[in-house]
Amino acid sequence: MCHAAEAAAGERRSELRYVIGTEVPTPGGAHERLEGVAVTTTADLTSTLAVHAERFAAEGLDDAWRRVRGVVVQPGVEFGHAEVVDFDPAGAHALSQAILEWPDLVFEAHSTDYQTPAAYRALVAGHFAILKVGPALTFAMREALFALAAIAAEAPCIEAPDLDAVVERAMLDEPRYWRAYYPGDPAEQRFARRYSLSDRIRYYWGVPAVAATLESLFAALEAHPLPLPLISQYLPDAHRAVRVGQLAPEPRALVRWHIEGVLDAYARACQDTAADAPERVSL
DSSP states (O other), X not given: OHHHHHHHHGGGGGGOOEEEOOOOOOTTSOSSOOSOOOOOOHHHHHHHHHHHHHHHHHTTOHHXXXXXXXXXXXXXXXXXXXXXXXXXXXXXXXXXXXXXXXXXXXXXXXXXXXXXXXXHHHHHHTTOOEEOOOHHHHHHXXXXXXXXXXXXXXXXXXXXXXXHHHHHHHHHHSGGGTTTTOOSOHHHHHHHHHHOTTOGGGGGTTSHHHHHHHHHHHHHHHTSOXXXXXXXXXXXXXXXXXXXXXXXXXXXXXXXXXXXHHHHHHHHHHSOTTOOOOOOOOO
16 A cells, blocks of 8 residues: 555655554444443554564665654544543553654544543643544534424424434435444434434435435525524524624534534644634633
């Protein structure tokens, strides 16, 4: 793979940077109930770096090896369907210190979705500088879309399609994206299809019937002013931003704001403490 990347880059290969490692968790979150996650050992880290260095050298990729900037490790974070394993700085202290022997490298951490702002700051401080996020973003989008559907259902002057029913029908008609992930009886599976932190519903927003329903929902909401009490009821963080003029009370803007709230926690963890970044409205 590195040979192919170097060849494709040609004269610009010096601009390439690489991340190595094999400590990659289950994509989209764990399938089983979680009680804890083992942190990568310093021995495994040393072994991984040594094996990769030897292989790069054997392949004549010494220059590329000097451009490796990250190594994938497990800092002890993960999420399941309804639980999150939070980062424990003390448990990852030895690993955090071990990277200091390689001053040109940082850690890449997968499955950092749903961690707290304090955990993100602690991860960055522990040299886990590349924080992977996936389902947390689409989960936030789903929250906002379901909130808009609830606003439409409650508002006296808005008639909109039943988003919940259309998405459920699409997931039942084509279960391959969720069936292997969501065990349990029909009621448990129904709950997981909507609310699991692994957010397998993300694979259905592009289904033609679902996409058309979303556009109809947006059109219905855009045709009338959204009632502030309902924004407050279903999207309270966005409501506070609307009240101080930081956000327009428009459906697409509300969805973007809700998603950006997830990204904001990551951004703030990665910013220098002296950075003068605008604050999102909060209580």
